[in-house]
Amino acid sequence: MPIGTVVPRILLANPDEIFARSLESILSSAGYSVLWAPTALSALEQEHRARPDAAIIAMELADEGGGLALCRTLRQERGLSPSTPIFLTQPSAATRPQRIEALRAGADELWGQPMDPEEFSLRLAAQLRAKSEADRAREEGLLDARSRLWNDRGLLRRAEELLAATIRDRSAISVAVVDIDGDALRSDWGVGDRVAKGLHRWARLSDAVGRIGTAQFGVVAPRTGRSGCARLGERLLNGIELTFGASCSWLRVGFVAFEDASAAPAAAELMGCAALAVLEGAPSAKDVRVRCWPV
Template sequence: MPRPQRHNRCTGAAPRRAFGARRRPARAPDGAWALRPQACRSNGSAPSQVVHELARGNRMNDRMPAAGTSLVLLAGDRDGATHWLESLLESGGYGVLRERTGREALQRARATRPDVIIVDADLSDQEGVELCRALRADPRITTSTPILLAAGEASTRQLRLAALAAGAWEYIAPPHDADEILLRVQAYVRAKLDADRARAEGLIDPLSGLYNPQGLARRARELGSQAFREHGALACVAVALDLEQDEASLATEEEDGAAVVRCVSALKSSPRLSDVVGRLSAREFAVLAPGTDAGGARRLAERLTQSIHTRTTPPDAALAAPGVRVRCGYEAVANMGYAPIEPVELLVRASAALRTGKEEQGGSIRRFDSGVTGQSP
């Protein structure tokens, strides 16, 4: 009996398949992931109110790339467990490359540099975890390339931890919702493309390896967009270095540079993995902290100050070296969903607080005060 033609739930029209594309199975085979029906998918653009909130400067394009430009590498040799996934991704507008062995998948990843890599947990020549580890260790595969480890059976805590330790972003196992999988892949692709554009457009300060002001502004908009959707908190801590000198001990340019290098090292190691660190000027830096309210921002400023002092203080007091005074300014919003503030404005306010903010901790830490003349509103 011929299989009835499926229709698009949004328009009622029958979907068009590319020449030679295989029809998606009506029912997942035994051992494959269970799927619930798909709902109509959006084009991946951000909600209009978010765009309105973030409409300032050169904002990044929040839309997904045109269909076919995002490439997924699927490593798996079990037709029953991965064929439906290939069909699902193709229906979502992705180009799918498929390799059956881990060795072939590694070679293809090096050559094509896909936007997402999905690895079957059980390959014919090696375990999926081993391939994840090899992909992460390969310098030709960027660390921003999402790797998902896919299993045909229910997962255990031990398997999930092993996958994450091997470098996978996520361990996915049945049962799963088709829309959820596509939305997750969409989010991972967007993050990967953002990282690619950051490298291509020069958003990194070449001297420190941190984001430059343009990069910080872009990341502020991204974090602000996320916090807006989730009604979450967002904070920014600005850090300024003052080299303390006297007439008997003038800091040389080399010593000045060494102090900044040690400060950068402290800034890279002190924040959480979710925080974003950048360089605003020669001796001024900023840390964007998602999910952080005013109290958390103040504690972050204290931690950064202590870490910088530890790394910039000479171990031998008799050693001639300029002292470093650290000043911090911060601003925080408890709920970005309700606060009428542009995310980039957090950078402006934190930087302004360095000079004229409300003093805390003996003046070394200041919070933005909108009532002070000369500060940005």
């Protein structure tokens, strides 16, 4: 495994199936998971679902404006992080003007043919090491770069602060987890982004909202008891459905509530109880998708 313990995902956008399968074999043997897309449109769909760690894009893609346009879209419109390497490839040797054009489009390198597989793999590994270090640095921050909500560390810290404040005035506190029933949707970054958009709009200003997974979110609601948190869960589900423009039967909310915060456990345990409530909690009378952890 070249990078850490998580298998890096490589988006390979190339219309030439023979070349793509050959490169996929090389990358797979090096420990990467390859997402092959024969068109620019399918590459955009793959990126939307999988959030790749690197992209290898053929200049000769025929749709959506070609490889250069796809590179620009991924960098500028899809918000692919600056640390995510993008390699462009073409069937002929690359000239200096072509390399300059590729760099201006947001690519890290332009590779022409013939390609040295060993050098290509080593350069990709080096780029992914740099990305891993940049991602680690971002994770040590407190915000989720993709949604601009708190990340898991930031939400936990904010939950500890709100718990301390509610203990001081002996008021209520609740923690809710918004989750998804179904592994495919639960691991889809695009779905998670849309849920985040709904939470941005419909969560209360007094609540702390954070992204704790691909499509999993936590909400810390100070001075909110059991009935208030049940209503909050129903409101968030309705708001997210408005964001999607359709019924989302796969959405779930689990929560735990204490009328007196001084009786509550630590913030991390509160978050864990809310996550368990998604599966094992008692359903709300108004919406069975909202479940409460017994206390």
